Amino acid sequence: MKIAVVGTGYVGLVTGTCLAETGNQVICVDINQNKVKMMQEGKLPIYEPGLELLFHRNINQGRLHFTSNLAEAIAEAQIIFLALPTPPGGDGSADLSYVLGAAKDIAGLITDYKVIVTKSTVPVGTADKITAVLEQHTKVEYAVVSNPEFLREGVAVEDFMKPDRIVIGTLDERARKLMGELYAPYVRQGNPIIYMDQRSSELTKYAANSFLATKISFMNEIANLCELVGADVDMVRRGIGSDERIGRRFLFSGIGYGGSCFPKDVQALAKSAAEAEYDFKVLNAVMEVNDIQRKILVQKVRKYYGGDLKGKKFAIWGLAFKPETDDIREAPALYIIDELLKEGATVAAFDPEAMPNVKGVIGDKITYTKEQYEALEGADALLVLTEWSVFRTPDFDKLESLLKAKVVFDGRNLYDIQKMIDCGFYYNSIGRKVIG
Ligand code: UDX
Numbered sequence: 478m479k480i481a482v483v484g485t486g487y488v489g490l491v492t493g494t495c496l497a498e499t500g501n502q503v504i505c506v507d508i509n510q511n512k513v514k515m516m517q518e519g520k521l522p523i524y525e526p527g528l529e530l531l532f533h534r535n536i537n538q539g540r541l542h543f544t545s546n547l548a549e550a551i552a553e554a555q556i557i558f559l560a561l562p563t564p565p566g567g568d569g570s571a572d573l574s575y576v577l578g579a580a581k582d583i584a585g586l587i588t589d590y591k592v593i594v595t596k597s598t599v600p601v602g603t604a605d606k607i608t609a610v611l612e613q614h615t616k617v618e619y620a621v622v623s624n625p626e627f628l629r630e631g632v633a634v635e636d637f638m639k640p641d642r643i644v645i646g647t648l649d650e651r652a653r654k655l656m657g658e659l660y661a662p663y664v665r666q667g668n669p670i671i672y673m674d675q676r677s678s679e680l681t682k683y684a685a686n687s688f689l690a691t692k693i694s695f696m697n698e699i700a701n702l703c704e705l706v707g708a709d710v711d712m713v714r715r716g717i718g719s720d721e722r723i724g725r726r727f728l729f730s731g732i733g734y735g736g737s738c739f740p741k742d743v744q745a746l747a748k749s750a751a752e753a754e755y756d757f758k759v760l761n762a763v764m765e766v767n768d769i770q771r772k773i774l775v776q777k778v779r780k781y782y783g784g785d786l787k788g789k790k791f792a793i794w795g796l797a798f799k800p801e802t803d804d805i806r807e808a809p810a811l812y813i814i815d816e817l818l819k820e821g822a823t824v825a826a827f828d829p830e831a832m833p834n835v836k837g838v839i840g841d842k843i844t845y846t847k848e849q850y851e852a853l854e855g856a857d858a859l860l861v862l863t864e865w866s867v868f869r870t871p872d873f874d875k876l877e878s879l880l881k882a883k884v885v886f887d888g889r890n891l892y893d894i895q896k897m898i899d900c901g902f903y904y905n906s907i908g909r910k911v912i913g
Contacts, residue, residue, distance in 0.1 A: 478502070478659055481554035483547070483579050485512060487523055487633070487737075488596055488626050489560030494528060495637040497535035499662040504542040506550035516543040524803045524830060527634040547579075548586050556655060557583060558624075560596040565741050570748040571600050580607045584614035592652045594622045598682050598742055600749050604646070604675035620652035623675045625682035630736065631801030638663060643670045646678020683749070686742040687760060692727045693734045694766035700730035700908025701773070710908025711890065730908045732862065732888035733770035735798035735807040740767070771809045774860060774888045775816040777905050781858075781884070787821035792856035792880070794849055795863025795889075796828035796835045803830035805838065809888065810862040818842060825852040829865055850875055858884035861891055873900045883913075 478501045482493040485507040497503040507513050512522055521532050535541035544550050551557050561575040576599060583593065593611070595603060604621045611619055623646035628636045643660045647653060653672055660670055673681075700710040710730050718725035734740065743764055750757035782789060798808035805811060808831075814824055824843040826832070832845045846852040849867060853859060859880060861868055869891050877883055877900070885897070887906040894912060897904035903913030 478555055478655070479553045480504070480556050480558065480659075481506060481550040482558045482560055482596075483550070483583075484560040484562070484575075484597070485509075485516065485522075485543070486560060486562060487525070487630070488628065489558070490521075490523060490532075491525065491528060491628060491633045491637055492558055492560055492596055492626065494531045494535060494541060495634060496659070497540040498531050498638070500540070501659070502540055502542075502553075503535070504544060504550045504554070506544050506547055508545060510545045513543050513545045525633055526631060526801060531634065547582055551583060551586055551591070554591065556592045556594060556659065558594045558596045563597050563599055565744060568748065570752075571598070571741075571745050573599065573603060573606065576603065577606060577610055580610040581614055584611045587615060587617045587619065590618045590620075590651070592620050592622055592649075592655055594624045594656070595679075596624060596626055598625060598686075598738070598745075599623070599679060600683075600745060601676050601679045603679060620647055620649035621675065622647040622649070622652050622656060623678035624656065625678060627682070627685060630804055631799065639666060640664070640668060642668055644678050644681050645670060645672050646675040646681075647672075648674055683742050683746040686738055687746050687763070689727050690734050690739045690743045690767070691759060691763050693729075693731075693739075694763040694770070696728050696730045697733065697770045697907075698766055703908040704911075707910075708908075709894075709910065713908075729890070731770075731890065732774055732809040732813070732907070733767045735771075735809050737804065737806045740764075740807045743767075771812045772816060773907070774862075774886055775813055778817070778858070778860070778886055779820070781886075781903075781905070786817060789822045789857045790855060790881075791817055791822055791824050792852040792859045793824055793826040793843075794828075794852065794859065794861045794868045795865055796826055797831035797863050797865075800863055800865045801830075803834055805831050805834045808863075811835070811838070813860070813862060813888075814839065814843060825854075825856060827852040828863065829867060831863075850879060853879035855879075855881055857881050858886060861885065861887045861889055864889040864891055873902075876902075 480496050480501050480503045482489045482505045485505045493503045493505040521529050563571040566572040604623050608621050645656045703710045714728045717723050718728050747757055747760045796810045825846055826843050827846045827849045883902045885902055885904050890906045897912050905911045
């Protein structure tokens with residue numbers, strides 16, 4: 478099939494590359510000419526495990542192309558994916574100007590039946606808005622489809638190639654058939670393609686992310702309660718996760734959810750609910766809990782030092798919002814660093830991938846180290862903020878010799894409590910016994 482992907486951000490690039498992988502002819506278009514040039518030269522602008530291999534293979538085999546010319550991109554395409562940004566506007570609702578702007582441009586260019594698909598997360602009713610724009614600017618036949626992505630950063634390629642499900646929102650029979658054919662190779666293992674109307678499909682994406690965020694905020698509250706009543710959240714997690722109705726995944730307490738999706742999507746759904754004059758109480762609580770949880774580690778640090786952090790030096794392991802990504806959007810680490818600096822502390826940080834991005838945002842307000850142990854030199858305590866594998870089994874002798882004191886605050890519950898007792902550390906994690 479011939480496919481155009483408008484927007485070569487994270488979602489667009491993964492979508493375009495993975496669609497080429499099953500033999501489709503894909504052309505990706507972006508207004509950023511430098512980025513297009515870079516991709517034409519075979520350079521990948523984002524870090525995502527497994528993507529590079531597919532990216533090069535499909536370029537080399539002539540199935541994946543890049544252009545900054547929209548007309549060229551959509552001329553032959555049967556299906557046009559919109560993978561454009563929908564940043565939160567000032568009032569928390571998603572800003573649709575990129576998506577609707579592209580719809581208008583496309584309307585002026587098409588000459589035969591096209592399926593126009595929203596891949597970005599867009600509020601309920603967006604497909605209708607796109608339809609209205611197209612209606613106004615073209616007489617050519619088209620279908621507008623909602624086809625939300627459920628890609629996790631770090632495993633996006635795997636999620637795309639073997640999705641748990643594909644959601645296709647449209648009542649247009651021709652579009653349903655084309656989309657079904659396009660996705661057939663990705664659901665061979667038996668997972669479903671679920672067809673529905675556009676609005677249900679749009680809401681599905683928000684409901685999925687908000688439900689997952691709810692799980693996290695719920696577990697974070699359980700963790701806080703565990704600390705108060707002397708229970709261990711790891712045990713409670715295992716105890717409830719074996720119930721299939723609850724499930725083992727996404728029950729890890731920590732320093733709150735971050736990233737480009739959860740905070741934005743939960744907020745946007747709350748906003749849509751408010752617009753529909755529905756008071757979505759659970760969602761408001763989910764956001765409130767997350768705001769508090771992002772700062773919980775600083776509260777623990779503050780309490781340990783009797784409220785005075787002036788002149789203290791902290792080592793931080795992990796800046797990305799989660800492991801296997803360099804993404805720092807809404808990363809709890811940024812909130813924590815901000816609080817520590819405000820209180821007069823200094824910070825030396827290490828992250829395997831995210832340091833350049835953090836430097837781009839906060840510059841030299843903190844020190845960045847070449848490897849993880851260097852950050853510990855002369856620090857009063859270590860704060861673990863992202864669960865990268867390299868932090869999971871550190872050399873505790875090195876920790877002891879490099880840190881000024883044997884103090885660890887762990888926002889991701891990486892270390893075994895007994896191990897920390899044996900090594901004689903002060904160890905404060907989330908929802909577990911404080912050691913030392
Ligand atoms: C998420 C969704 O999983 C994906 O389906 C959607 O399309 C985009 O948003 P992503 O943002 O890449 O993907 O990250 P994810 O792995 O889901 O983690 C989100 C946040 O939740 C991270 O900050 C993570 O640290 C946190 N989290 C996750 C927890 O605190 N506890 C958990 O048990 C799981």
